Amino acid sequence: MYLKPRAVSNELEILRSLNIRMNLPAKDRKHYLNLEKGYQGEAIFDQLTAKLQCDVYILNDLCFEFNRSVFQIDTLIISQNTIFPIEIKNYEGDYHYDPEVFRRVSSNYEITNPLDQLKRSMTLLRSLLKFHGIHQPIEGYVTFVNPEFTLYQAPLNTSMILPTQLNRFNKTLNEMTSKLSNQHKKLADLLISLHQTESPYTRLPTYNYEHLKKGISCISCYSYEVAVIAEKKIVCDKCSCVEDVNSAVLRNVEELKTLFPDKKLTTTRVHEWCKVIKSKKTIRRILIQNLRSVGESHLRYFV
Ligand SMILES: [Zn+2]
Numbered sequence: 001m002y003l004k005p006r007a008v009s010n011e012l013e014i015l016r017s018l019n020i021r022m023n024l025p026a027k028d029r030k031h032y033l034n035l036e037k038g039y040q041g042e043a044i045f046d047q048l049t050a051k052l053q054c055d056v057y058i059l060n061d062l063c064f065e066f067n068r069s070v071f072q073i074d075t076l077i078i079s080q081n082t083i084f085p086i087e088i089k090n091y092e093g094d095y096h097y098d099p100e101v102f103r104r105v106s107s108n109y110e111i112t113n114p115l116d117q118l119k120r121s122m123t124l125l126r127s128l129l130k131f132h133g134i135h136q137p138i139e140g141y142v143t144f145v146n147p148e149f150t151l152y153q154a155p156l157n158t159s160m161i162l163p164t165q166l167n168r169f170n171k172t173l174n175e176m177t178s179k180l181s182n183q184h185k186k187l188a189d190l191l192i193s194l195h196q197t198e199s200p201y202t203r204l205p206t207y208n209y210e211h212l213k214k215g216i217s218c219i220s221c222y223s224y225e226v227a228v229i230a231e232k233k234i235v236c237d238k239c240s241c242v243e244d245v246n247s248a249v250l251r252n253v254e255e256l257k258t259l260f261p262d263k264k265l266t267t268t269r270v271h272e273w274c275k276v277i278k279s280k281k282t283i284r285r286i287l288i289q290n291l292r293s294v295g296e297s298h299l300r301y302f303v
Contacts, residue, residue, distance in 0.1 A: 001052070001056060001058055002058050003057050003058060003188050003189075003192065003254060004057065004058075004059040004060050004061070004062070004192055004195070005060060006043075006046060006061055007040060007061070008033075008039065008059040009039075009061070009199070010202075010258065010271060011035065011199070011202045011203070011204065012032075012035045012036065012039060012202055013258050014258060014259060015028070015031070015032040015035060015218055016036075017255050017259060018032075018204075018205065018212075018259075019032055019208055019215055020222045020224075021213040022051055022207060022211060022212055023204055023212065024205060024290045026204040028050070028203075028204075029175060029299065031203055034186065038088075038090055038127065040090060041088050041089065041090025041145045041146065042060070042061075042074060042075075042088050042090075044145040044146075045074070045075060045086070045088045045143060045145050046060070046075075048166065048167075048170045049075065049077070051170065051174070052134065052170070052174050053172060053174060054079070054174050054175070054176060054178050054222075055079075055080070055178045055179055055180045056077050056078060056079045056173075056178055056180070057076070057077070057078040057180065057184060057185070057188045058075065058076070058077055058078075059073075059076045059077075059078070059090040059191060059192065060063075060074070060075050060076075060189060060194050061073075061074065062076055063123070063195060063196045063197075063259050064128060064191075064194055064195065064196065065125050066127060067124070068130070069122065069124055069248050070196070070199075070200055070201070071121040071124045071125070072087055072121070072201075072231070072241060073086070073087075073121055073125070074087055074088040075086045075088065077173070078184055079173075079176060079178040079180075079182070080123050080177070080178040080180060080181075080184070081136070081137065081178070082136065082137050082138070082139050083125075083129075083136050083137070083138045083139070083187075083266050084138075084139050084140065084141065084173075085118075085121060085125055085138065085140045085141075085145065086141050086142075087114055087117060087118050087121070087140070087141070087142040088143055088145055089114055089142060089143065089145070089146075089277055090144075090145055090146050090148075091111065091146060091149045091209050092146045092148045093105070093146060093148065093149065093150075094150045095111075095149070095150065095152065096112070096152050096153055096249060097113075097154045097155065098113070099113060099139070099149050100112070100113060101113055102114075104228065105152070105260055114142045115142060115157070115159060115160065117142075118140045118142050118159060118265070119122065119140075119142070121140070122138055122140045126138055128194070128277070132190060134187060134190075134262040136187070136282075137201050139149070140159060141159055141160070141161050141169070142159060142160050142161065143161040143166060143169065144160070144162050144163055145163065146148070146165065147163050147165055149162075150207060151164055157287070159176070181194065183258070184284070187232070207259070209237075209260060210262065212259075212300060214272060214273055214274075214275040215274070215275040215276055216248050216249070216252050216274050216275070216276050218233060218234075218238065218239060218241055219241060219243050219248065219251065220234035220236065220239055220241040220242075221238055221239040221241065222235060223236055223237070223238040224235070225236060225238055226235040227276075228245065228276050228277060228278070231277070231278075231279055232245055232247060233245060234248045234276070236283070245277065245282065245286070246286050246289075246290075247253060248274075249277065249282075249283065249286045250286065250290055251276055252270075252273060252274050253265065253270055253273075253287075253291075256269075256273050264301040265286045265287070265291070265301055265302040265303070266301045266302075267280060267283055267300070268280070270283050271283045272300075287302045291303060
C-alpha cells in the first residue's frame with residue numbers, strides 16, 4: 001500500500017549533522033528546526049495512514065515540476081475514484097484565521113494561509129494529470145497534526161482538517177469503498193517516475209571539511225562526550241547509551257558520504273573523521289569488512 005515510503009530528505013540529513021558539527025548561522029538553524037518540525041509532523045500523519053485498511057495506494061514526499069512550476073505534496077492517496085493530495089502542517093500554538101495569513105495570538109508572527117498552497121498544488125496536479133490523460137477527481141486537504149494547535153475564527157472549510165478532526169478524517173478514508181485496479185498502479189508508477197529527487201527548494205549553508213567538528217557523537221543524544229571501551233563499544237558519558245564500534249563507525253562513514261559525496265573514503269580520512277577511535281587498524285578492518293575497497297595499500301579507498 002505504501003508505494004513510496006517517507007525518508008529523511010538529504011537536506012535534513014545534512015543539516016542534522018551540520019547542527020552538531022558546526023555553529024549554524026541563525027537563519028540556517030531556524031530553517032533546520034522548521035524542517036525537523038515538519039518531519040515530525042509527517043511522522044504523526046504517517047501513524048494515521050499506517051492504520052488504513054482500505055484498498056488505496058499511499059505515496060509520500062512527492063515533488064513535481066510542471067509548466068516550469070515546482071510543487072510538493074506531503075502525502076498522496078490514490079483510491080478507486082479519487083486522488084487525495086494532502087498537506088501536513090505541524091504548527092503549534094494559538095492562531096487567528098485570516099484568508100491571507102494565520103496570525104499568532106499576542107505576537108506579530110504570521111504564516112501564509114496553507115489553503116493557498118493547497119490550492120496551488122491542486123491546480124498544478126490537475127494540469128499535470130490532464131497532460132497525461134488522467135481525469136480522476138482530486139480532493140485536497142490541509143491537515144494540522146499538532147494537538148497543541150488552535151485556530152480561532154476558522155471558517156467552516158472542509159478542506160482543513162484540524163487536530164480534533166484527524167481521527168475522524170482517517171476513519172472516513174478508511175470506510176470509503178475502494179477497489180484498486182491495474183490502472184491505479186499505472187497512475188502511481190507514473191507519479192513516482194515524475195517525482196523530482198533534487199528539490200530546488202534545498203537551502204544549505206556553505207561548509208567545509210576542515211571546519212567541521214570531528215568525532216563520533218552519541219547515537220541517542222548527539223553528545224560528543226563518548227568513551228571507547230576496548231575498541232569495541234562506544235559509551236555516552238551523558239546518557240549512558242551504548243553502541244558497537246562497528247556500527248558507530250559505519251554510521252559516521254554514512255554521514256561523511258552524505259556531507260561530502262565527492263571526497264574519497266580512505267582509512268586515514270575515516271580515522272580522522274571518527275577521531276575517538278585511536279587505532280587506525282580498527283578503522284581499516286571495519287572498512288574492509290563492510291565496504292568495497294578499490295586500489296591497493298596507501299592508494300586504497302572505499303566505496
Ligand atoms: Zn548520549
